[in-house]
Amino acid sequence: MGLLDRLSGLLGLKKKEVHVLCLGLDNSGKTTIINKLKPSNAQSQDIVPTIGFSIEKFKSSSLSFTVFDMSGQGRYRNLWEHYYKEGQAIIFVIDSSDRLRMVVAKEELDTLLNHPDIKHRRIPILFFANKMDLRDAVTSVKVSQLLCLENIKDKPWHICASDAIKGEGLQEGVDWLQDQIQAVKT
């Protein structure tokens, strides 16, 4: 990183760019979350199931995020791993109300954590226990139990309960992610 870049970074003129992968099963609310994080004039009104993936950008107070919003549908999940190398952080979204597929989410998470492009990196992972507004939803503590998050020892991780439709819990998560990335960078 050049001196000028760093200077402008310090001065807050140009924000540091980070690549984030947004992963999780289909219908967990990935697109809705990313949409909510975008400036309100850039938000789209209706969310349709993502095909393949889409690239979105949003900014936090000191970082500029480029998010790869991956489709969670079964047939697209094998695309995820092709983007692992580029990702500097991961957002993993879970539908807290889909009790049946919690095992599937765990299976995909385990596959992710054991992938050679991820396994030995201290890449920060932010979990959103999404749809907490729904009646069937389980708590974020329960979600982290079901996914055995306590077994992740070599990567910083954090779980937030969220309601992507109202936007609750999202900022807390993004702030954590920003801290982690800056801790790594400096």
Place this chain on the structure above:
Amino acid sequence: MAAASSSDSDSGRAESNEASSKWLDAHYDPMANIHTFSSCLALADLHGDGEYKLVVGDLGPSGQHPRLKVLKGPTVLTESPLPALPAAAATFLMEQHEPRTPALALASGPCVYVYKNLRPYFKFSLPQLPPNPLEQDLWNQAKEDRIDPLTLKEMLEGIREKAEVPLSVQSLRFLQLELSEMEAFVSQHKSRSIKRQTVITTMTTLKKNLADEDAVSCLVLGTENKELLVLDPEAFTILAKMSLPSVPVFLEVSGQFDVEFRLAAACRNGNVYILRRDSKHPKYCIELSAQPVGLVRVHKVLVVGSTQESLHGFTHKGKKLWTVQMPAAILTMNLLEQRSRGLQAVMAGLANGEVRIYHDKALLNVIRTPDAVTSLCFGRYGREDNTLIITTRGGGLIIKILKRTAVFVEAGGVVGPPPAQAMKLSVPRKTRLYVDQTLREREAGTAMHRTFQTDLYLLRLQAARAYVRALESSLNPVSVMAREPLKLHAVAQKPSRRVGHTLQLLWPVPCLRQAPRSRAGHARSRLGTFLPRTGGALTAMVQGLGPTFKLTLHLQNTSAARPILGLLVCFLYNEVLYALPRAFFKVPLLVPGLIYPLETFVESLSDKGISDIIKVLVLREGQSAPLLSAHINMPVSEGLAAA
């Protein structure tokens, strides 16, 4: 969620390692209070919200309180009582227009209850059947009080025993009554006209006119009256009626009603009947040696489970393909279709708690559950394709999800004949030419045989002539002349320089010109396998790598008693290429039967890697025509560097 998490360990323990690597344990509730069988389970996106629900026609704990249940994920969404025990549940599209949410049909007693958006929509009742005229007559008499209840009972019983047409429900209930109750029953019912209605035993769906996944479908019903009915998807009128020799209990349909379809009905008499669109009666019949317990179509193969703990595969024409034996009684069967990998397989739920998955007769997977498996259903549930729903005898519900990466491979250890035996050879289609030829063979068989025989005799004659000519000119290593029965066997060998180096190159002499240069194989072949008793024989062998070879001739007097004296051996060779210490020598007396090895060295002179033949002649002193001869194809010398 407590139930689900505890299930992980529970069913995990009961599973084989191999199986647990393919399935995720999504849910297990041993007390789900679901009592049903596979034909009463259906999966569909009933609300059109992308979340697939499970429909259960529940018999109730002891067949007492039948209910219709709809499950979302692991929980029961709605529940409503049913008037009679359910026979089958199916989901189907009734019409083309949007929203394309499937309707739910539940067969129970003589009726099919159709629900849309889970609200009652239509009730179809089986048509009335004509009552038995004798029975009708009896009740008419009762109406006019010309007959007393006791006689009525006797007469009805007589009809029940003999008659083709079964009694009405009214008469059957009357026959169950105690003497004291009869009078009241008769006076209460005598003025009613008797009705006879049958009940539905099985139900399935058949596409109307499109093969698409989401095409409009007709309901196909099987009845206790040994009939099959096809209903219109919208109007629920009877589009077609087919009759069977027995009561259908399982149905499998493929094709489209308006185009062409095939219907297989497993019946209570232990037969499976196969019908086509244009057939009012069965076209083919599969006779099982036991009662059917399930019927599943996998691509073009009909798989039938029988009470003899076995699965049988049949073609759609009823030809038996295979049989596999199960370790326990089959309680239920269903189809497993993994669309992403184009796999179709049969699942069999067994009394020992296993679910076995077969592709044809190859076992793909075994899932172990804690209880006898009573129903199975595989498909999209919730938002997950490839979900397996299992219910067990005690009312338990198990939900498993097939891993995204799971691939079923045919495990080894399949008992029975090797797979190659069952493999279908791709025999080419019969061509026009083949058919013409066959016809010609059939018509002119005798003439063709005669021509063939003539040719064969001519061939034999020619072969015999050639043999005689060869013998006469002594162009062979076997002499059959009565006076000199001889056999020659020649071997050429390079003297081994190093001890322990046993590589030998042996060239058999007989097929000298074509002898394959096999290095490792000791290609030694004897001459004169069809020697006459009194003949003599010559075999020659070349051994060694060169440039020095050892040539060994084996000469044998094959006569029974007479020794031979005065023979000469002569080598003819290109002197530019080879040098032999003695090109001409005398043979000692040959005792009958013994093989005399005659060795000589051959030095290859050329360094160009060329080889030639050496001719061996066995002569009789004073005669110019050889008795025996052999051509020895010398190997190329490979020992140049070493020499």
